[in-house]
Amino acid sequence: MLPLIDRSFTCASVKYMSNARSNTFPKGFTWGTATAAHQVEGGNWNNDWWDWEHRPNTVCKEPSGDTCDHYNLFPQDIEMLAKLGFDNYRFSVEWSRIEPEDGEFSQAELNHYRAVIDACRANNITPVVTLHHFTTPRWVAAMGGWTNDSTADLFARFSEKAAKSIGQDVGKWCTINEPNMVATIGYLLGEFPPGTKSRDARRKANDVFCRAHEKSRDAVKSVSNAPLGITLAMQEYTINIEDESHRGAAEALRNQAWDGLEDCFLEVAKGDDYFGVQTYTRERFDQNGRIKPGEDMRKTIMGYEFRPQALEACIRRAWDKTGNVPIIVTENGIATSDDNERIEYVHGALEGVLTCIADGIDIRGYTYWSLMDNFEWTYGYGPTFGLVACDWKTQKRTPRPSAHWLGNIAKSNTLAPRPA
DSSP: OOOEEOOTTTSGGGGGTTSOOOSBOOTTOEEEEEOOHHHHSOOOTTBHHHHHHTSTTOSOSSOOTTTTOHHHHHHHHHHHHHHHTOOEEEEEOOHHHHOSBTTBOOHHHHHHHHHHHHHHHHTTOEEEEEEESSOOBHHHHHTTGGGSTHHHHHHHHHHHHHHHHHGGGOSEEEEEEOHHHIIIIIHTSOSSTTOOOOHHHHHHHHHHHHHHHHHHHHHHHTTOOSOEEEEEEEEEEEEEESSGGGHHHHHHHHHHHHIIIIIHHHHHGGGSSEEEEEEEEEEEEETTEEEOOOTTSOBOTTSSBOOTTHHHHHHHHHHHHTTSOOEEEEEEOOOOSOHHHHHHHHHHHHHHHHHHHHTTOOEEEEEEEOSBOOOOGGGTTOOOOOSEEEOTTTOOEEEOHHHHHHHHHHHHTBOOOOOO
C-alpha cells in the first residue's frame, strides 16, 4: 500500500492551476550567489568554529584552514561574479575579526569589508551583508554564547558599529543567518559549537537569537535605510502514513518540529523589510517522527533527498506565517558532482518560484548557494555546492556550465529551458 501524503505546503500550487504562469520574472527581480566568511575567507581562528574544528575528537571531517582565501582574492571573485551575469552578492562580515575582544573594534578589518563593498559597487554588484553567519567570537562563546541574555546586546552593539562604518553602500542587510540551525545543531544536537545537548538550551538560544535580531534591526535601521531581514533554514515537511488513523500523531510531531525550528523566527520577522527563505530539501513524518530518506530515494552528496520542489512549499509557508512579508530566496542549491544535476535542481526550484509569483506571492530575488565550493562545516571539503569549482592547491577558480547557465537566466530575467 502506498503511503498517504499530506499535500499541505507541498503541492499547494495544485489549487492554483488555472493561473497562467510566465517564464519571465518580475521587473527588478534580483539574481545573486552567496558565501559565508568562515567558509571562504580562511584563517578565521578567533571564533568558536575554528576552536570546534581543532578540538580532540571533533565531529568535523577536517579544519577550514585557508579554504578559498577569499579574504585576499575577493576582487577577482566579485569580478567573476559580475561577468557571469549576476547582480548581487550575499556575503558575511566576520564578527570575530571586527571585534576581536569585548569592546575592541578593528578599523583595519572594517576597512577590509569596506573594500569588499567597494569592489561590489565597482562591478555593478549590489552588496548584501550578513552580520552573523554561524560563527561567534571566542570571547562571546566563553561568556555563554547564545544562551547568555547579554549576547543580544553585544550583537546589537557590533551591528551598529558595522553599519556606521561600512553601511553607506550596503544594498541589503541580513542580521542573522539561520539562527534556528545554530540553536538546534549547536545547543540541542551537539554537533555544532558549543556542543550542548539540551532542549532547554535550544529554547533559550532561540529566544536570545530572536531578541538579538530585533535589537540588531533597530540598531542598523537607526543609521541605514537599506532593506533588512533575517534568513531561516526551512524544509518542506510532509506526512507519510499508511494508516489514516495515525495522521493526528504524525501532524503533532511535525508541528512540534515547526515550533522548535521555525515559528518564533517567522513571528519576529513580521517587522522586517523582507524574509530570507533558505531551502534545500524536505523531511517526512509518520506517527513515530522523522523518516530517513529511503534507500530508493534520489539523494545529494549531503545525504538528503533531491527535492527541488521543496522551495515552493517553504516560500508558501513563510509568506503565510509572516503575514505576507516580501520574500527573497537567500539560499538554495545542491551539493553534487554532476553539474547537469545542479542545473536540473535549480531549474525545478525556479519553476516553483515562478508558480508562487503567479499566485501573487511577492518574491523579489533568488540567491544560489554557493558562489564556489567551500568549507561545508562538519562535512569539510567533500560537498561541492559551488557554481564555481575551486582548486584547493592552486586556488584556481573554474566556473562550471551551471554558472553560465544561471548567469544567462539572470541576464535575461527569464527561465530558460534546461540544456538537452
